[in-house]
Amino acid sequence: MPLFEARNIQKRFGARVVLEDVSLSVEQGAVHGIMGPNGAGKTTCFNVLTGHYAPDGGTIRFAGRDIAGMKPHRIARLGVSRSFQIMNLFDDTVVIENVMLALPEFRAMTFSPSRNVFIDRALTDAALEILAQVDLAEKAWDKAASLSYGQRRALEIAVALAARPKIVFLDEPTSGLGAEATRALAQLVRRLRESYTIVMIEHDMRFLFELADRISVIHWGQVIAEDTPTELMANKWVARSALGELA
Template sequence: MALFEARNIHKRFGSRVVLEDISLSFEEGQVSGIMGPNGAGKTTCFHCLTGHHKPTRGSIVFDGEDITGKAPQRIARKGVSRSFQMMNLFDDSAVIENIILALPDFRRRYAQITTSVFDDRALLDQALEVLDQVGLLGHEWQPSLSLSYGNRRALEIGVALAAKPRIVFLDEPTSGLGAEATRQLAELIGKLRKKYTFVMIEHDMRFLFELADKISVIHWGQVIAEGTPDDLQSNKWVQRSALGEVA
């Protein structure tokens, strides 16, 4: 059984059908990709998978448990983390504070904060370990807004990892990045994939084809193709699109 499965997901907003009979599965230890043109339903699909939208029908199963319609916070506590296309960081806080606020131990111990979290050595050590994973040691006391755009993307991934997930959903992680920052992000995910399962929506097809074990193509709210990057090289939809040059 796959670690995460979506089964016949349908989502409509009023009379508008955005997702129609979407089925996806993500294997533990793999990098899975989702691609397709603008307006295809990719982000709505992510919102359904992570609890931000409730599917109109269908089911979502994580590690054998039906999580369909559960609140995002409940799904996150079960081991599902995600980033967003628009970065969601506390810009005026230090880098390490962004990580600490996402740690499960922080949420358990400091529901009502009466002392400084910086006096808690265990929390600091956990946060520093996460920053080490994403290559941001040495930046821990900088304001988050002062980081380069590429490092802010790395910090956003660090915030997702701080929750100690089993699967991480990344929505357009290369958005806004230049060539060098995109290369560095590819190296980072290549390193992290040894420990985490990733699912990515991505517009940069070269980035996705180099990293993903399996890619699903969504168009018109449906999965129209699925397979390894090599499989998609011969797919007629890919060949007819601008993606064919990358594939």
């Protein structure tokens, strides 16, 4: 049984149909890519799958449980985490604090303005362990605003990992990155796949085709193809779309 599965997802905004009969299936331990031209419905699909929009039709199942229409925080507690195309970090705090704030242990604490969370060794150790996964442990006590753009992308992924998810959704992780930072991110994704199932929207076709086990192609609000990167290269629907030249 797939870890994550969507069937016949529909989403409208007024009279505008954004998603129509979208289906995809993600196996545990896989890297599953989602690609498509601008305006194809990729981000809306991500927002529906992670609870930020409720679907107007269809089913979404995670680990055998129906999560369609659940609020994002409830879905996150089940083990679904995500990053965003536009980064949302606390720049006025240190790197480690961004991660600590996302830890389930921190969220379960009774808030006290006078409490110094940095004296809680268990919290700091947990945050440092996650930062080590994204090669940022040495930057733990630096201001988040001082990080390079590529390091900030890595920190955003660390924040997503802090929720201890089973599956991580990455929205355009290479957006704004140069060639060197993109290569570093590719290495990071290869390491993370050993511990997490990953779904990612990505405009960089080379990056996506090198890393993904399977890719769903969304066009006109529909999945026009889903296959391995090798098979998609020969798919007539992909070749006839604007994606053919990119692929």
